[in-house]
Each structure stands twice: as C-alpha cells, then as structure tokens.
Amino acid sequence: MKEQLQELENEALQKVEEASSLKDLQNVRVAYLGKKGPITEVLRGMGKLSKEERPVIGELANKVRGNIAEAIDNKKANIEAAELEKQLAEETIDVTLPGRPVPTGGPHLLTSIVEEIEDLFIGMGFEVREGPEVETDYYNFEALNLPKGHPARDMQDSFYITEEILLRTHTSPAQARTMNAIEDKRPVKMISPGKVYRRDTDDATHSHQFTQIEGLYVDKNVRMSDLKGVLDRFAKQMFGEDREIRLRPSFFPFTEPSVEMDISCKVCHGEGCSVCKKTGWIEILGAGMVHPRVLEMAGYDPKVYSGFAFGMGPERIAMLKFGVDDIRHFYTNDIRFLKQYHQA
Numbered sequence: 001m002k003e004q005l006q007e008l009e010n011e012a013l014q015k016v017e018e019a020s021s022l023k024d025l026q027n028v029r030v031a032y033l034g035k036k037g038p039i040t041e042v043l044r045g046m047g048k049l050s051k052e053e054r055p056v057i058g059e060l061a062n063k064v065r066g067n068i069a070e071a072i073d074n075k076k077a078n079i080e081a082a083e084l085e086k087q088l089a090e091e092t093i094d095v096t097l098p099g100r101p102v103p104t105g106g107p108h109l110l111t112s113i114v115e116e117i118e119d120l121f122i123g124m125g126f127e128v129r130e131g132p133e134v135e136t137d138y139y140n141f142e143a144l145n146l147p148k149g150h151p152a153r154d155m156q157d158s159f160y161i162t163e164e165i166l167l168r169t170h171t172s173p174a175q176a177r178t179m180n181a182i183e184d185k186r187p188v189k190m191i192s193p194g195k196v197y198r199r200d201t202d203d204a205t206h207s208h209q210f211t212q213i214e215g216l217y218v219d220k221n222v223r224m225s226d227l228k229g230v231l232d233r234f235a236k237q238m239f240g241e242d243r244e245i246r247l248r249p250s251f252f253p254f255t256e257p258s259v260e261m262d263i264s265c266k267v268c269h270g271e272g273c274s275v276c277k278k279t280g281w282i283e284i285l286g287a288g289m290v291h292p293r294v295l296e297m298a299g300y301d302p303k304v305y306s307g308f309a310f311g312m313g314p315e316r317i318a319m320l321k322f323g324v325d326d327i328r329h330f331y332t333n334d335i336r337f338l339k340q341y342h343q344a
C-alpha cells in the first residue's frame with residue numbers, strides 16, 4: 001500500500017508539472033484528490049489493515065494528499081502570473097500614437113450674433129432686459145397701441161393659448177413691461193433679445209419661431225437724430241465702417257413716425273446688383289419714435305418724455321453678414337453648417 005501511494009504521488013506530481021492551463025490543473029485536482037479519486041480509494045481499503053499499520057498508512061496518505069495539493073496551488077499561481085504577464089503584454093498602450101480627437105462645442109451662430117449685438121448696445125449705455133415668451137394679449141398688443149380688432153394685428157398672427165394668452169409675436173412687450181415696472185418713471189435705455197413666434201409657413205426666409213432684439217430709449221428730448229446716430233453706429237460696427245444707412249418712412253402702430261432702415265450694399269456699394277435686388281440698399285430693421293399712446297399707457301407723460309424704439313432679427317443680420325441663404329439652417333442643427341461659424 002505504501003508503494004501504491006508513492007506511485008500515485010509521483011504520477012500526480014508529474015501531471016501537475018505537465019499542466020499548462022488552469023483547466024488542466026482542475027482536472028488533475030479532481031482526478032487525484034476528488035471523492036472518487038485513487039487516494040480516497042486507498043483509504044477506504046484501510047479497514048483490512050492491522051492496527052499497527054493503520055496510522056502509518058493514514059499519515060502517509062495525508063502527506064501525499066498535502067503534497068499534491070501544494071504542488072497544484074504552486075502551479076496555479078505560476079499559470080496565473082504567466083497569463084497576467086501575457087495579457088499585459090498584449091494590452092500595452094502605445095503612448096506615441098495620436099489620440100482620438102474629442103469634439104468641442106461652441107456657441108451657436110445665432111447666440112454669437114445676439115451676444116455681439118448685446119455688447120455693441122451695452123457699449124452705448126443700453127441695459128439688457130428679457131421678457132416672457134408666453135405673453136398676455138395686453139402686453140403683446142394692447143400696451144403697444146394695438147387694441148383688439150386693430151387691422152395691424154393681422155401682420156403678426158400668433159399661436160394663442162387662450163383668448164388672452166399667446167406666444168409673443170415680438171420682443172416689444174419687454175418695452176412695455178420694463179416701462180411699467182419703473183415706479184419713478186426715470187429714463188429707460190434697454191435692449192431685449194429673445195425668441196418670438198408667428199403663425200408662418202416655414203421657408204427659406206420665414207420661420208414660425210425666430211429671434212428678435214428690441215431696443216428702447218426714453219428720456220427727455222430724445223429726437224429722431226438720436227435714433228439715426230445709434231442705428232448708424234450699429235450698422236457700421238456690425239457690417240463695416242464703409243456702410244451707409246438710410247431711413248424710409250414706414251408704419252408700425254407703436255411708433256410715430258415709423259421708419260425702415262436700409263444699409264448700403266456691400267457688394268456693389270450702391271450701384272445695384274443681385275444681392276440688393278438692383279436697389280443698392282438692403283433692408284435691416286424697423287424703428288421709429290415711440291408713439292405717445294405707448295408712453296402714456298406705460299405711465300410716462302408724452303409731453304415730458306419722448307423716445308425711440310427699434311427691432312431687428314438676428315437671423316437676418318447673420319444671413320447678411322455671413323451669406324447664409326436659408327433661415328432653416330439656424331434651427332436644423334446640422335453640425336456641418338454650425339461648425340463653420342465656431343470661430344465667428
């Protein structure tokens with residue numbers, strides 16, 4: 001029996017030595033140390049042995065078991081270390097390879113234009129005031145001299161939420177709100193940028209949602225020449241010092257007199273070309289002297305105060321400045337379009 005055990009030990013140690021994977025080792029463990037293994041078998045036959053022999057064989061069997069288990073554990077550690085080594089070698093990172101580029105965002109072209117316009121007017125002493133996009137009929141129309149049933153309301157057909165609440169059709173309500181909120185009726189010099197909504201069919205130059213920037217200056221002795229001076233500075237700073245402006249008579253219910261402002265065509269310098277439709281001028285914005293009714297409704301005495309107001313569309317400004325041919329480019333979020341202007 002001693003020889004049998006010795007033989008089993010040698011055999012098992014040999015197999016452990018030959019094992020090249022954890023799976024092989026597991027097989028050896030099951031084969032020699034398992035419940036159905038040969039060592040268990042030998043121990044089972046111990047009943048036939050004499051009293052003297054039993055402890056000797058028992059001790060030997062345990063020793064053989066221990067030796068095999070120890071050899072398996074050692075081999076297991078070796079195999080695991082070798083596998084780890086192999087894995088590390090395979091996964092080595094070549095730090096000299098160029099990295100994967102991380103795309104960086106930038107402000108949307110419209111955001112950049114709005115901020116540029118804001119900066120320009122802040123430089124002339126205007127404050128930035130924002131108003132709600134969901135507006136009351138009163139502030140959107142009535143306070144701006146557009147009473148219910150006024151035919152000019154048709155120009156600004158909107159999305160109504162109730163009879164009295166709508167998505168604002170222009171940023172002008174911010175004028176009325178700002179003036180109303182000033183208790184001591186001091187002078188106001190503000191611009192108000194934001195989104196506006198009109199029930200329009202989307203095409204290359206129309207959108208049901210667009211951006212506006214409204215400007216208002218109310219003080220004693222504000223004159224048309226002040227308006228012209230501010231707009232001229234705006235046009236030159238935005239489009240180039242060589243640009244001229246001209247004012248044409250127009251109509252808005254909230255200003256009197258009202259004007260449209262054009263800038264001279266950059267392409268033909270007034271000669272007439274396809275960009276300016278042969279006129280030499282390009283329409284930029286609407287403006288005028290604040291209607292006395294509007295001042296009065298906001299609590300300002302039109303005999304003491306006068307003011308001017310203007311409203312422009314940053315989309316139009318951006319289209320002219322960068323030659324964008326379709327207003328929908330601003331809203332469809334095509335990265336190829338947008339990333340051209342990240343440095344703008």
Ligand SMILES: [Zn+2]
Nearest residue numbers: 265268273276
């Ligand atoms: Zn032209």
